[in-house]
Amino acid sequence: MDVLRIEGVSKNFGGVTALVDFFMVQHENEITGIIGPNGAGKTTVFNLINGVYPLDNGRIFFINQDITESPAHKRAEMGISRTFQNIRLFKNLNVLDNMKVACGWKVRYSLWEEMIRLPRPQREEKEIDEKARYFLEYLNLTQYANQRPDNLPYGIQRRLELARTLMAEPKLLLLDEPAAGLNPKEVVSLMEMIKKLQQDYNLTIIIVEHHMELIMKICSLIHVLDFGKKIAVGKPEEIKRNESVLQAYLGDGA
Amino acid sequence: MKINLILQQLLNGISLGGVYALMAVGFGLIFNVLKFSNFSHGGVVAICAYFGYFISQHVYPNFIVTLILTAIVGGFIGVIIEKLIFRPIRLKGAPLTLFLVNSITAAMLVQQFFAVMWGDNYYPYPEFIKETAIHIGEFTVSKIYLLMLSISAFVLLILSYILRKTKIGIAIRAASSDIRTPSLMGINIDFVISTAFFFAGILGGVTGYLLGMAFTVDPFIGSMILKGIIAAIIGGMGSLGGGVVAGLLLGVAESLLIAEIGASLTPIVIYASIILLLLIRPEGISGKGYIVKA
Known part of the structure; x- marks a missing residue:
């Protein structure tokens, strides 16, 4: 079953494009990662999923229900929970x-x-x-x-x-840089914790993270964003070898 | 001063201070959530003072029943004011100054309305209590003041329980520290804000009733809220407990000063000391170094 379906979503802030024509399907009980350089639009995806601000284009479905127009508190009530990059x-x-x-x-x-x-x-x-x-x-x-x-x-x-x-009691958990500011030992226990959570409560989890080891180890699918555009999607091994991903992270000389 | 007189003034002061505490908390509740000084609370107090007079004098002269009724009406007036003049500008993301302007305008509107309609007269509440004082030896205590004190304490205790223990109370406190995040936890923030105004309105209703009963009702009764606002500021904005303590202190200081130096000099001394106090300790008594973010 698809827990989340994002169809052609775009978002601009003033003249700045944060996200362009973004598509994503999230299957039940899977852990998915969203990575990308700073300012790639990762947190924007989260903010649009849980309704922090309205989107410009596209639609978002949560368990086959169109939630594009639903207020933030309704989406949380339906079962979308999240953590924050800067702890709130x-x-x-x-x-x-x-x-x-x-x-x-x-x-x-x-x-x-x-x-x-x-x-x-x-x-x-x-x-x-x-x-x-x-x-x-x-x-x-x-x-x-x-x-x-x-x-x-x-x-x-x-x-x-x-x-x-x-x-x-969420169905979908959005984790915004859960490993930020943690030491290596804490990151290891965080990984175990996320996996345990997922199994114990049948959660579907999306993680935005810069910590590559964590993403590669626990995600079954990874989306890569750069300047608001999705440049790659695939399994961890595929992403590791993807040319355009390496380019986005390391620059043209890579 | 004789020791008797001091004790008596002390008790009067605490009773009066209890009402100041009610005002400080009613004012502080809204300040904590929306971060603006809600002068329209004075409007709620005034409307309820008249309402309490009207029903107790002309409809049903029972103290408890009319007090409860007035409190509930106050709660709904609070909600109506929020929906009518604060919610529209909040949803548009208006600056805090506009909230302040709206709240002052509302308070003045109420005051002028009563001045025009019933300003030519003073309206006394019925005498609920025949024997107005209790004598214990040489010591005389006004029953009205005792009643004021116990009702203020009762209302504040209930509110304190609600804020500490219940779902909606915890949500109000959460919204006081961060108004944007609760909605991401499934909390309808519009409902939380309305409820805060409802609670503040109930306090305003009780305040209006007690003030009307202890003194008489006139159009400017709402401006007594100034004492409550001062108590909230001395107590430390953001701290309801501090507001209660400051309200009591203010009441006691006022009563003792009136007995010692007279009613005309007292306000001068009080206001001067408040300025002095805030110069020394700008964050107020409970002082958390509270900073208002726009």
Whole structure:
């Protein structure tokens, strides 16, 4: 099954072209990579998938549903979760509350019920609390539950962002440079973590990354962008040998 | 001053300070999320002061019922104001200055409206309490003030619980630190902002009712919000707890000063000390070095 289908999507910022006529099909339960030099439009792809800003042309389908016009919060509700290149944790909330923010708002109870403390919202609150603690435990973050994210090491903050994406029970996970700022040891454990996540929760994952080793080791398919255009797509071994990819990364002299 | 008098003024001050704290929090809640000074909160206070007078005097003279009703009406007025004058400019990405201008205009509109319609008279709330004071030995306590204090404390405790524990409360706090990211987690940010205005409106409703009951209702009752705004600023913008503490301190300082140096000099001393305090500690009491980003 195709989890995500991007058809001929373009995006301009003022006069700058960020993405041109981009096509992509993402199969279920696969890990796909998007690579490319800086400014190639990788993060733009993510921002268009989860609706940070509207696109200029083309359509995006999520599990056969056209989400091109859907607002960002609806797409998240449908099952698209993401992490961010520059970590975006809520500084004024502790780790546990950072998890709870992302609990998913599919089940709605009215404000009135909440204010006069009816049993339903209380039960739900308890469930959210348990779920948050469960995913913290799952990624070995329990000991940090009551701390502010600012006080935690960078690697822990990245892991917390990853744990937070699980709260909404996503189908599609977008990881924006998850290895940025991590040391080699942390990168290895990140790779294991991503694979484990994928298997445990049947996730479909798209990764934008500069860390070639990580991309080559865990992705089954790789898309290569350069100046907003897709210049190659293929399996890791194919991409390694692709002429235009080498050129984009190393320049014409290569 | 005799020790009795000091204690009594202290209690009066805390009661008055409780209402300042209500205002500071109602004001701060919106400031935290949208980062602008919401003067229209004074409009909500004024409308609710009149509304509370009207229903308690002419419809159903029961204290608790009319207070709750006024609070709910305040909540909805907050939501209406948000949808009418703030949401359209927010969706257009207007600068913060425009939010400020809109909020001041709304407050003045309300004030002028009441000045024209009912400005020729003072409107007293019904006397809910026959015996207005409790005597404990030489010590006299005004029941109205005790009532004000307990209601303010009750409302603030409930709000604090909601903000700390519930889904919507956590979302409001998350939006206070970063308004763009929550929607990527499935949170409808428009709903969160409306809810923040609803809560602020409820506080405004209670404030209006208590002020109307303790004093009388006149068109300029909304401008008392200034004390709340000052409390929010002294407390440290971005910190609701700081606003509560500052509100109480302001109330106490005011009451003690009035007893000591008189009502006419008190505002001069208060405002001068506030300027001095902010010169020394611009980030306010709770001081997190809070910086407003545009």
